[in-house]
Amino acid sequence: MAVSERPTPDFSKFKSSEALLKQREWKSRIMAGIIGLAFVIAMIPLISLLWTTIARGVKRLNLNFLAYNMSGVIGGMPTPTGGHGGIEHAIIGTLEVTLGAMLISVPVGLMCAIYLTEYARGSKFAKAISLLVNVMSGIPSIVAGLFAFSLFAILMGPGVSNGFEGSVALSILMIPTVVNSSVEMLRIVPDDLREASYALGVTKSRTIVKVVLRTALPGIVSGVILAIARVIGETAPLLMTAGFIVTTNWNLFSGQMTTLPVFVYQEYSKMSVTCPPTAGPGCVASIPSERSWAAALVLIAIVLVLNLVGRLVQHLFSVETK
């Protein structure tokens, strides 16, 4: 109606000048450059780390290194078997301690996830638990180690040190990861499946075990594998719980146990050994650091393979749902 009475906006004010356009264009380009630079900077340490570990680790990594422990190794002198000591005991220790942690945390974590998703979905108690699970996942690993140490010192007397103590420490770190990944996987299971099962007269526990868990199984498995990959490299808590020995200990519940990360650290802190002039050419002064690089390479390989397997399982699972 009274269109003509409206003030006419001064469009020329908004007209973009050539210079302004150029400036904005350039700003965008510069930011793209900065973002690309950030990416390059972030890649440098990764490449350097992988490269040095492989280059320095390969030198001492042979069958002898994998098949013998450190008993009878004197300084940089070669052992009677022709090697310079090895990590057989550390690999066994790592596997047993991690297996122990897994046996504690997988049932507990899985049942907790089932409680959160199947029984108490959205209740106040469930919310409190899931908040605490999240907070628990931020517990420093050294505090978990101190906890296991205190627990065993108080319950079993001072000076106790065995592999299982390390398993307890690791399970504190592992449970939240298992709970979180399992909850995510259980939530994906469609409600239709549950309802169909109930409609057939199947009880709730059977529905959960036979239908829900079976559907979510690959996702849960991959979550567990990733959780293992995370704790298998933990050092600090094992330093104070599982201890350090040079011989092979098969018993998880008695006596100290060496794990790979602790071995890496211990060899690193030795740095080098002195070779007396009479030692001959077989003596290697820098053997501890070489051993620690080789053990680090084995550790990285284990962690990466676990990650790869976990992701592969996840990938196969996600294809199935679509």
Next chain:
Amino acid sequence: MTSKDGGARGVAPVAFAGAKTSRHGQDKIFHAVALCCGALILVALGAVVLFLLLRAWPIFAGPHAQTSAVFASLSGGKAHGFWQYVGPLVFGTVVIAALALAIAFFVAVGVALFITFYARKRIQTILNYVVDLLAAIPSVIYGLWGALVLVPATYPFWNWVSVHLGWIPLFAGPAANPPRTVASAAVILAIMIMPIITSMTRDIFAATPRLNQEAALALGATKWEMIKLTALPFAKSGMVSASMLALGRALGETMAVMMVLSPGMTYSWHWLQASKSQTIAANIAAQYPEADSLGVSALIATGLVLFVITFVVNLLARRITRKGGAR
């Protein structure tokens, strides 16, 4: 029992009455086990605090002369009481972690932006894997690499900084050689926490509403303006909570700091000089093997302080995530 459960029971045929009760019993046991495992989380957290307190108690309750002797021997004669001992450690922990976060944050967000908005689809998946790979490498290997490769390699850079920026008290020289300093420890920690921030912010950036992005582009925004207008505001709370989580991780990191840093017990701001600060976690791991019973109590007491700090930081991070609408 929930109402859902009641419904499931209702449809069971009467003919199986006997089987029904036993199955019902199974159901109850299963529910109870699940509830127990849920409650176990509460118990476990409570037990962590309880057993740490129990084991740390002697250092607070013991005779003063003895405890002060313990602190003196742990700190090399510098501290005689608990707060005097833990003060510099808290200072070192917070400074190093904050510094690491300051270094990591911008790089991490940059990488996340690169992955989400600049990289091609194919490269995206590879890069996501690379970021996860960075996060998966054990801290002891970062420590090994940091101590034997990074620290020696960065001396020229730190030296240059101390010579040219030495007038800023933070960078006052002479730069330590080898630079086992607060600055180097912070760089190592920054490398370790970067993947955490990247993977979280990447997920949020990827969730930025597509329509907003397209609207911004349709209005003639450049790519950077589009990011600034849509992605960054959308991801703000997520970015804050991601960095809080990363901060929590940095506060508790032990091995890398212990292997790289030359420890000291002062409130010094000189980041490029050696033997100035130490973190709680690294101090526990380093002193633990040689400590006697009371000494271990003292270290566990410092561990409790660390636990409280990380607990608060993590709680805040989760609170922010829940409030922010990004997830």
